[in-house]
Amino acid sequence: MKKYVFVFVAFALVFASCGTVQSIIKSTFPYTTTLVIPASSGTGTTLTAVSQGSSFDQNFTKNGNSTRVNNVRIVSAKMTAMVPSDFNIGNLTSAKIYMAKANGDGEVLVASRTDIGANSGNSITMDIDNSHFLDELVREKNVRIKMVYQLGNKITLDASLRVVLGIAADPVQ
Template sequence: MKKFILIAIAFAFVSAGCGTVQSIIKSSFPYTATLVIPASSATGTTLTAMSEGTSFDQNFAVKGNNGSRVSDVHIVSAKMTATIPSDFNIGNLVSAKIYMAKANGESEVLVASRTDIGPNSGPSIVLDIDNTHFLDELVREKNVRIRMVYQLRNKINIDASLRVVLGISADPAK
């Protein structure tokens, strides 16, 4: 039994470097970020919130980030959910645009947006994706930055934390 487990672990490490496996991993584990809207935010003006974007596979990559083994990376889904408070009405926002960039802010790309957020949207919304850009360069980075540009409809009484989940699709590198 121990030999079987050791063989399975060795196979997992060897295959983790394969482009096909990396494309499956990148496509299975989304990038997430928690963005905070301060209670002091003014209504009717364009505001910004930023956070580091993380993905499960970044933490377990063999020999660093294996992003070089994938290509044609693009956004396939985007969702925003209130986490603190969990019943925060995302309808307090008029609009939101989500950008992804290198940690230093370079190569920023619009990946999702919603310009028509209804006033009674509730604690979770699906964003409209912008998959016109390939994100190959960004997924090769150790760290990425997620930035939200938003406009607040209603004054809020406490800081609100919103979790953004960006699903991506990737092909094996050619």
């Protein structure tokens, strides 16, 4: 009899932990995009780069999963140079990242960096703005990511920057 109780408790723990792990995995996901800074961009003026964001879980809205989460918020933001890979992000003096619906409606500031050092290298962590919930945006099939930036130094090649926005959500109870 003790053997059956032990097996039952073991199975219960395994199933409970699988559900917990799945919940954690499903409620934290990145939105990524690649933004291009043209070599023709001028220095000292405010410029804009726009691209469509994508999530590794593209079926998030298709399967109705987005209605099972709420309190969706930004938890991390990172910018990395892709082409050229040795592009110094320190060529930017500031950058602000916004998320919006595909048509630009509902734009929300999600990350920024105003103190980019001249020798920052090819990757920086941005300051997040999690004062807004992004519930409506993650329910959209397409999300637009916009970067508003200023160049401090003239660049000679187009630069492609990958932006990864970590998004977290709470499961609906």
